[in-house]
Amino acid sequence: MLRFALLRTLSAIPTLLLVIVVAFIMVRAAPGGPFADQRVLPPDTASNLAAAYHLDESLPQQFWRYLSGLARGDLGPSYHYRDYSVAELIGNAVPVSLLLGALSMLLALLVGGAAGIAAALRRNTWFDRGITALAMTGISVPVFVVAPLFVLIFAVWLQWLPASWSGGNGLQRLVLPVIALALPQVAYIARLVRGSLIEVLSSDYIRTARAQGLATTSILRYHALKPALMPLVSYLGPAAAAVLTGAVVVESIFGIPGLGQLFLQSGLNRDYTLVLGIVIFYAVLVILLNLLVDLAYGVLDPRIRER
Amino acid sequence: MFATPYIKVHDIKVQVVDSRGGRLGRRSIAKPLSLLVVALFAIAILAACNAQPEFGDYLQRGLAADPESLDPHKSRSTEAGDVLRDLGEGLMGYSPDGELEPRAALRYALSDDGLEYTFWLRPEARWSNGATVTAEDFVFAFRRLVSPETAAFYAHSVADIENAADILAGTKPVQALAVSAAEEFVLRIRLANPTPYFVALLSHPSTFPVYAPGAVEHGDAFARPGRFVTNGAYRLVGWQLGATIDLQRNEHYWNNAATAIDRVRYHVIPEPTVELNRYRAGELHVTSNVPSEAFQRLRKERPDELRVAQRLSVYYYGLNLTRPPFRDNSALRQALSMAIDREVLAGQIVGRGEAPAYSWVPPGVNNYEPRRFAYAELSMEERRTAARDAFAQAGYSKDNPLAVEIRYNTSDANQRIALAVQSMWRDTLGVQTTLVNEEFQVLLSNVQAMQVTEVFRLSWSGDYNDAHAFLQVLQSNASSNLAGYRSEKFDNLMQRAAEQTDAERRRRYLEDAEQVLLADHPVIPLYFFVSKHLVSPEVSGWGDNVLDYHYSQHLSLNAAN
Numbered sequence: 001m002l003r004f005a006l007l008r009t010l011s012a013i014p015t016l017l018l019v020i021v022v023a024f025i026m027v028r029a030a031p032g033g034p035f036a037d038q039r040v041l042p043p044d045t046a047s048n049l050a051a052a053y054h055l056d057e058s059l060p061q062q063f064w065r066y067l068s069g070l071a072r073g074d075l076g077p078s079y080h081y082r083d084y085s086v087a088e089l090i091g092n093a094v095p096v097s098l099l100l101g102a103l104s105m106l107l108a109l110l111v112g113g114a115a116g117i118a119a120a121l122r123r124n125t126w127f128d129r130g131i132t133a134l135a136m137t138g139i140s141v142p143v144f145v146v147a148p149l150f151v152l153i154f155a156v157w158l159q160w161l162p163a164s165w166s167g168g169n170g171l172q173r174l175v176l177p178v179i180a181l182a183l184p185q186v187a188y189i190a191r192l193v194r195g196s197l198i199e200v201l202s203s204d205y206i207r208t209a210r211a212q213g214l215a216t217t218s219i220l221r222y223h224a225l226k227p228a229l230m231p232l233v234s235y236l237g238p239a240a241a242a243v244l245t246g247a248v249v250v251e252s253i254f255g256i257p258g259l260g261q262l263f264l265q266s267g268l269n270r271d272y273t274l275v276l277g278i279v280i281f282y283a284v285l286v287i288l289l290n291l292l293v294d295l296a297y298g299v300l301d302p303r304i305r306e307r
Numbered sequence: 308m309f310a311t312p313y314i315k316v317h318d319i320k321v322q323v324v325d326s327r328g329g330r331l332g333r334r335s336i337a338k339p340l341s342l343l344v345v346a347l348f349a350i351a352i353l354a355a356c357n358a359q360p361e362f363g364d365y366l367q368r369g370l371a372a373d374p375e376s377l378d379p380h381k382s383r384s385t386e387a388g389d390v391l392r393d394l395g396e397g398l399m400g401y402s403p404d405g406e407l408e409p410r411a412a413l414r415y416a417l418s419d420d421g422l423e424y425t426f427w428l429r430p431e432a433r434w435s436n437g438a439t440v441t442a443e444d445f446v447f448a449f450r451r452l453v454s455p456e457t458a459a460f461y462a463h464s465v466a467d468i469e470n471a472a473d474i475l476a477g478t479k480p481v482q483a484l485a486v487s488a489a490e491e492f493v494l495r496i497r498l499a500n501p502t503p504y505f506v507a508l509l510s511h512p513s514t515f516p517v518y519a520p521g522a523v524e525h526g527d528a529f530a531r532p533g534r535f536v537t538n539g540a541y542r543l544v545g546w547q548l549g550a551t552i553d554l555q556r557n558e559h560y561w562n563n564a565a566t567a568i569d570r571v572r573y574h575v576i577p578e579p580t581v582e583l584n585r586y587r588a589g590e591l592h593v594t595s596n597v598p599s600e601a602f603q604r605l606r607k608e609r610p611d612e613l614r615v616a617q618r619l620s621v622y623y624y625g626l627n628l629t630r631p632p633f634r635d636n637s638a639l640r641q642a643l644s645m646a647i648d649r650e651v652l653a654g655q656i657v658g659r660g661e662a663p664a665y666s667w668v669p670p671g672v673n674n675y676e677p678r679r680f681a682y683a684e685l686s687m688e689e690r691r692t693a694a695r696d697a698f699a700q701a702g703y704s705k706d707n708p709l710a711v712e713i714r715y716n717t718s719d720a721n722q723r724i725a726l727a728v729q730s731m732w733r734d735t736l737g738v739q740t741t742l743v744n745e746e747f748q749v750l751l752s753n754v755q756a757m758q759v760t761e762v763f764r765l766s767w768s769g770d771y772n773d774a775h776a777f778l779q780v781l782q783s784n785a786s787s788n789l790a791g792y793r794s795e796k797f798d799n800l801m802q803r804a805a806e807q808t809d810a811e812r813r814r815r816y817l818e819d820a821e822q823v824l825l826a827d828h829p830v831i832p833l834y835f836f837v838s839k840h841l842v843s844p845e846v847s848g849w850g851d852n853v854l855d856y857h858y859s860q861h862l863s864l865n866a867a868n
Contacts, residue, residue, distance in 0.1 A: 030749075044463070155588040162588070255574065256550070258549070
């Protein structure tokens with residue numbers, strides 16, 4: 001297992017390098033620059049700024065400077081937030097994003113999983129159809145509709161919860177964004193678990209277990225759930241990445257100082273180093289999550305572990 | 308006896324499962340799942356405990372974006388300016404109604420040749436750590452502002468100080484800057500040429516004093532909570548990027564007794580609709596903006612809370628004068644400008660109290676009467692007729708129609724305006740207009756390159772209350788002259804105004820310069836922006852002003868109605 005994990009990590013290095021090169025080229029190919037403004041800078045000021053940030057060097061030189069900084073673990077200074085380094089900015093945003101993402105995934109797993117199992121056990125009843133319909137709604141109604149609606153109902157009309165991150169504290173301010181972010185995932189997971197469980201439940205060995213008189217709960221607990229969760233596990237990696245990277249809409253609606261907002265702004269500001277820093281962070285995250293999923297397969301499915 | 312066969316059958320079953328390829332043991336999946344749940348909840352609760360319960364009884368203000376920096380020399384955005392005006396204080400400042408007045412200075416005098424300013428500082432002025440604010444602090448700040456190493460955005464705004472331009476260009480050392488401390492509380496600034504708006508510049512955050520020991524100790528990152536020593540009514544106690552900026556009363560401020568509000572929190576909210584929701588949820592006292600789609604409704608529902616005021620800012624269409632069809636064709640430029648019904652545009656398309664623009668310099672500028680387009684007094688029907696004549700004179704007609712392109716940065720408001728202009732041009736002149744929307748940075752780089760643009764949307768805001776703030780933009784050598792306008796006549800008048808020490812004569816030169824500009828039509832001003840805020844009934848002391856400056860120290864909170 002350890003060897004497997006190590007090999008996978010090593011094989012990720014070329015991928016990461018490629019990501020850095022492509023991101024560097026793309027962000028530099030975009031028109032504009034970190035100091036562009038309709039209040040155009042006078043030539044002296046512009047060249048002083050370019051010199052201060054080494055933007056007057058050739059692109060290969062700048063790339064080399066960036067890579068050697070990276071090798072020392074230095075992501076460089078932010079070009080837009082001139083008092084901060086990229087590492088500081090990412091370091092401030094990551095805990096917030098992780099918390100939001102982890103809670104949403106947890107909620108999605110609990111609610112989505114439970115709903116999926118319940119629906120699968122009561123297949124083709126009104127309950128099942130209700131869950132399926134709700135899930136379809138959850139998937140198709142976009143978060144930029146749901147989130148403002150939540151704010152309107154729970155913050156403006158009922159005044160139960162804060163409308164924003166900085167409008168409350170503790171768990172309170174997490175409730176609406178976590179639910180908004182989890183909703184599409186709840187729906188997706190419910191459908192996934194339902195489908196997969198129905199398939200497993202109709203397989204021969206479950207029928208045999210039933211024939212032996214095992215109670216439904218025991219069948220689920222010892223025989224059906226594990227194989228039924230396999231598709232869910234393979235979905236979790238990309239889903240976690242999607243929740244972390246795709247939180248930008250929720251973050252902007254609730255004013256959450258997370259990574260998604262920072263990423264969006266860095267692109268609009270042409271904050272070259274910050275864009276690259278976040279791309280690298282996301283790339284590492286996705287690689288790690290995929291590794292975790294592969295390891296989780298092994299835990300759930302011995303056939304993979306033994307190979 | 309009875310139980311044995313049952314167990315056997317069950318055992319066989321397990322083996323069948325095994326033979327399908329796995330030791331599907333009797334390990335329950337419940338345990339790892341519940342561990343995961345417990346772990347995640349633990350994280351959530353820990354994180355929740357970390358959050359400080361802070362919301363309460365202080366001023367909550369909306370802010371449209373994070374300041375890029377709170378270092379007076381590394382910031383340039385409106386938002387940075389708003390926060391910095393609470394934290395720091397220049398030699399000059401503004402009253403709630405927008406009147407320029409001495410602040411860190413008690414008074415000032417100008418020499419007869421209009422070149423040397425003497426400022427007498429307030430001896431009682433203190434930094435937030437209790438240290439005295441001296442003339443040396445200003446000298447340090449001005450030198451840092453123009454130093455090429457600092458690479459300050461606003462360095463050029465003080466280029467009129469003697470030797471400043473040379474220092475910026477790297478040909479003279481910063482010590483050559485003609486800003487000196489004559490005595491502990493007397494500051495002298497010598498200019499290279501008379502600059503009547505110079506005192507107004509001294510209210511801009513880029514000219515605030517900087518606490519030298521702090522800048523030396525912390526290097527470039529001194530403007531952060533816990534480090535930033537400020538001389539204004541407040542000090543910086545917290546800044547969570549993307550969320551909030553927290554200020555607390557500066558007990559050492561010379562006018563601390565007049566400050567009513569102890570704590571101020573700026574909430575960073577880029578989206579106006581989100582900001583409105585938060586205002587309605589009672590989380591904000593003051594918003595930084597009002598979404599256009601809610602404007603009419605708010606005007607009915609909350610007329611007393613909606614504050615709309617003229618602002619020194621113009622929304623315009625620039626014309627690329629370096630390429631056809633607009634190069635050397637002022638008749639065409641005028642025809643297009645005349646064919647636009649600005650009343651409809653400002654009143655119905657934008658519709659938030661904006662004023663139609665018939666001049667380049669907005670109304671409300673001190674000691675100045677904006678000139679107007681020659682056709683401003685005509686009725687719209689007469690203008691259309693005149694526009695058709697000018698269009699024909701420019702060499703175009705229904706048989707030889709003009710095809711032109713409007714570029715604007717992607718936004719609903721910009722699109723609505725472009726669509727309206729497109730149909731006005733088509734109906735009156737038969738112009739075929741293509742609309743191109745681009746991300747702001749893409750638009751800017753195209754406009755600056757002057758290679759593909761024809762008509763482009765931009766805006767301009769005055770940094771100081773003087774006609775020069777607008778007119779200088781279109782001087783031949785101005786870096787922000789994105790139309791590529793070159794007029795000797797205009798430049799000459801601007802130069803004469805610059806050399807003039809008599810306010811009345813200077814004013815006339817500037818007004819004449821605008822007249823030349825308007826006749827040439829290098830730009831088509833469409834409307835003048837207004838500032839729009841929702842101000843809670845709990846807030847008193849709010850004053851509307853053309854610069855849209857609202858110092859927190861002028862506000863106070865009374866009990867909710």
